[in-house]
Amino acid sequence: MIRTKWGSLVLAVIVTAVLVLSACSKNEGNNASPSASAPETPAASTSAAESEAASPSPAENLDPLGKYEPGIGLSTIRHTNSGMKFLNGDTIDSNIYTKSYESELGIKVTNKWVVDDTQYAQKLNVSIVSGDLPDFFEVDPKQLQTLIDGDQLADLMEAYEKYASELTKKIWGGINDGKLDTALSKGKLVALPINGGQTDDPDFIWIRQDWLDNLGLQGPKTMDDVLNIAKAFATQDPDKNNKNDTFGLNMNKNIWDGYSGITGFLNGYGAYAYNPTNQSGTSTFWIKDASGKLVFADIQPEVKVALGKLQELFKAKAISPEWATMDGTKASEFETSGKVGMHFGQFWNANWPLADMKKVNPKSEWSIFPLVSADGSAAKVQSLGYRPNRFIVVNKSVGNPEAIIKLLNYFMEKNYGETRNEDYHIVTQGEEQVNTFPYAAIGGSYADTNQNDYALVQEALKTNDPSTLNPTAKGYYDNILAYRGGDLGQWWVEKVFGNQSTYEALAKYKSDPNNYVYNEFYGSPTATMSERGSTLKDMEATVFTKIIMGAASIDEFDKFVADWKSQGGDAITQEVNDWYSKR
Amino acid sequence: MNRLFRLKEMPLHVMLLPGVLFVLLFAYGPMVGIVIAFQKFSPTKGLFGSEWIGFDNFTYVFGLPNTLNVIRNTIVIAVMKMVGGIVFPVMMALLLNEIRARFYKRFVQTIIYLPHFLSWVILSGILWDVLSPSSGIVNDMVGWLGFEKINFLGNENWFPFVLTGTDIWKEFGFGTIVYLAALTGINPALYEAAVIDGASRWQQTWKITLPGLAPIIILLTTLSLGNVLNAGFEQVFNLYGPVVYSTGDILDTYVYRLGLVDFQFGVATAIGLFKSAVSLVLISCSYLLAYRLANYRIF
Known part of the structure; x- marks a missing residue:
């Protein structure tokens, strides 16, 4: 009897030992790997050594x-x-x-x-x-x-x-x-x-050209045109299926998204708000006011106007009632399935999510319009990538x-x-x-690589001579020809580098540096920003979303501005301006 | 004799060792990190190099306008889940218990148990489609009944109920099994006696089955008290958005945003510690209650 007990004791000891040892050896393995940074070249010393x-x-x-x-x-x-x-x-x-x-x-x-x-x-x-x-x-x-x-x-x-x-x-x-x-x-x-x-990241207005044609509408010249097109898309059955199942403007719950966000819409009203929910509360956008001081872009009166117009669209059922629960992926499925005819987004939207839509539905056609302003003058566009x-x-x-x-x-x-x-x-x-x-573990590029390639491709398309193209541009050139030859899978290359493409529109933006609005604050996050940014960001996202959904009146914006200032915003503004004056 | 007795127990102690080590390493070890709650914590300076600031993090957190609201949301959602998580499984167990066809009973039991195994990441996608006002089947039914369609996930009034409802739907099959097991423990002689006395089905349920279940119901209820501040991170995180922060943001998601998205580790730890302290008090109370009411003891 005792013998078998001893037997099980031995067994238990072995089992435990194996478990513990295997855990140890694993740890050793983990510790060993990062030490790979070799000490072979001690001569290439660190820092100050002149x-x-x-x-x-x-x-x-x-x-x-x-x-x-x-x-x-x-x-x-x-x-x-x-x-x-x-x-x-x-x-x-x-x-x-x-x-x-x-x-x-x-x-x-x-x-x-x-x-x-x-x-x-x-x-x-x-x-x-x-x-x-x-x-x-x-x-x-x-x-x-x-x-x-x-x-x-x-x-x-x-x-x-x-x-x-x-x-x-x-x-x-x-x-x-x-x-x-x-x-x-x-x-x-x-x-x-x-x-x-980089200055490639402003928004454009992406509109279903086939829907515009069906309704006999022209592309937008002013923001009022944008509103009217959105409402027409929602009410006049632009896809001709005799069902009231379409919407005018696509949005998703990350309102600062480069696809179906509100940045371009806001730019149209001279508003440059930016405070993304999925980044830390220190990624904010600052512009210069008339007196030369830096001010937080998101609390300017222009933002209120733009939010009011979005609310108007939402109430007119031109925006899906579900937008505030859709993420970018859901919003893209909504759009590529032909339920919505317009969104604001960056140049790469042709590649994702629109690239495959042409294959599935060859009748669909997207046009790219530069941002328009409320009074019809050229809109100033916002660039974060600068x-x-x-x-x-x-x-x-x-x-x-x-x-x-x-x-x-x-x-x-x-x-x-x-x-x-x-x-x-x-x-x-x-x-x-x-x-x-x-x-590549570390990369980077000429700020205008794509823009230069666009110019080369255009030149080659005009002369039918691709011999001077660099390999990248040659690839685009070949794909555009393939698309024109009927390969719908290459549609997006035409939309990015071909005729009436995003880079054609970007070339217009870039033709005058005054077309751009850059973030004037690029120091490291200030103390109050780090401390309060999270709360302020949550507050902003909630208020903006509710205003657009009509769940809060547009006057809530004024309360938001007051709250933002009193809950740390004033201190942040002071710190940002201190940085600006010392810069 | 005493010696022999110890020798006999030895293998058991040795087998316990890995488990004890595990708990020490992963449950007690990380508790050192609690000091972060009292520090102006800088990750690069580490646990012991960061500046000590006493209770500043706590005053800061409870001064934030959102915090009290977040605590309220957490309690409301957790309590609703707790109540629903008891009522529905008990009802289901009683109903299933009345079914004679064994195959059908097992079938239902398995079907309602299945959602328990799905993760919220998957379920959130499914729920979005099911609850969608434009294409979801739930809203289609709401429409047939003649009501205005409801934006369940985008409406701050509905959101806590959606959380509760979906959580109950996911977990009630699991609870049902526990109660069904308890039902088999009731002495059949009691039912036979009741039938002889002329008791109806309903009277049997009321006078025999429910009192028979009472100890286990009380036990599970009191033990779940410790979870009053756990409203389910995974579920909320996958379903919420800024539009429902006001009623849907719970302590865990709040800590996540403060700590991991915004880098405020001291503040996030302070909330976590607060949560642990409250839970500790509640668990102690519930243990006492469980002992008084259901005569349940661990030690």
Whole structure:
């Protein structure tokens, strides 16, 4: 009897030991992986060590694309989205970029984790809290500020000066020419802004041309025309199916969305509100008032006017009663199924969500109209992309920060340099176009790449001579010809780069810098902004949504303005203006 | 004898070890993080390097205009769910108990149990379609009855009821099984005696079945008291939007937005700690009640 008891005791001990040991070994594995950042090149020192002091190692190789021998490892983290396609066998962990990094630069880039776009910020916040940071990674302005405060970031000044290639410097500029100076902190270059300088992101009015034709209507010249078209679409059976089942204007519950948001509508009334619900309460938009002071765009009287007009449309049943519960995906299904004939959105809307609609319903046709204003003069459009809001930062613990500059050089070289190769940009696989450039761990572009490609494509279409086109533009050119030859799957390329396309409209916006309204505040989030931003953002989203739905009277806007000011807004305004005067 | 007794127990203790370690690591270990509630927490400075600010986070949170409203929403929604989560399964169990066809009884039991296994991420998509004013079947029925169609998910008056209703729908099959099990424990002799005395079906239910269920009903009710501040993060998060913040925003979603979207860890932890403190008091009370009313003890 006792023997069997002993037997079970032994068994229990073994089971427990196995469990505990396996847990331990797992931990070791986890601890081991991030240490990949190699200490092989101690010479490439950190921060302050001034240039001459660091030079005793004469073998220091300043080649911007020089290979590490032996190779080094760098860890990062990535975000993907459902629109991201991969070539056969490729993944975000293993693709043309990761392979080339390793074979040509001697840098093995590994992803500690990969999540969907929508969860990246939250997951990264968790990583920052737990101190489990990779060697280099992408952050937003608020995360950047937190990391600066915690002194967690490597100074990239020396690495950039020494290792950035001519091409990289041409595209990104020197330390003080506009782009990089948004990432300076106390004389250190603490990050690389990977966007900014872009002016491609204003809204357009997207209207179903076939519905306009059915009703004998013209495109809008003023905001009143927009309202009338929306109402006509809702009441006059534009799809000719003898059912009252259509709506005029599509919206979704994220009212600041680049697809079916309200930004373009507001711009039409000279209103430039922006305070997205899915970002931290510090992503706000500030404009200059008549006295030259910065004011919060969302509390200006023009916003009230625009919200009132949206409420009018909602009450006239020109906006779906369900819009406030629909996210962007639901709204897109609603639109591509032919229930709604107009939305405000950015240039890429042709690609998503409208790209497949033409295939399903060849009779549908979308026209793109530049934003119009209330009095018929040219509307000023709002651009957020002009100020960088995404940055790549390098962990202070990384021994060779210049490796990140090399990765950047490599991207620039393969996309814009002499050894430019379309395999690193867009590849055609079967009938699909696969974008390979987003695989790069660090990228960036000429602010006007697409615009320049548009001009090239237009020229080639006129002369029927594609020989001068770069590989990217050649791809667009071929696809436009394919569309004109009957391949409806390429419809969106025509809409973005062809005739009456979004870039044609953007060229008009860009023809005069005065057409644009930029965010005048691009410092790091102020103290009160960080503290109160969340509450103020919730309040704004609720009030705006309710006003549009008619659940609150338009006069609630005045109460919102008063509340915003008293609950921290006045302090924020003061801080923002302090920054502005010291800038 | 004593020695032998201990030896016999040893394997059991050893087998308990992983579980105890697990609880220590994942339940007691993270409690150190409570200090964040009293700090101006900066992630990069860490738990012990951040500035100590006492109760400032609490004064700040309870000074925010939304907080009291959020607490009210949480309690209202949680209490409605608790009440519905008792009444409906009991009713269902009583009804099923009356069914003679065993196959049909099992069939119904399985069907109503199924939603319990679906996640709210999936269900929210389904519910959106089902409840939609333009294309949803629920609103079609509302329309047939001659009422104005209702925007269930976009109307702040309806939203808490939608949350409650869908939660009950999802979970009542699970509760039903518990009560059905309790029903089998009632002595059949009681029913036979009642029949001989001429009791009707209804009288039997009222005088025998319900009193027989009473201990388990009281027990489950009191134990659920600890959840008064848990209104179901996953469900609300997948269904809400700014338009229903005023009645649908609960403590957990509020903490999520403050902490993970807006980076205010100190504040979020302060709310979490407040919630834990209230829950601890309630659980202690419910344990006492369970002991008094249903003679249920853990220790």
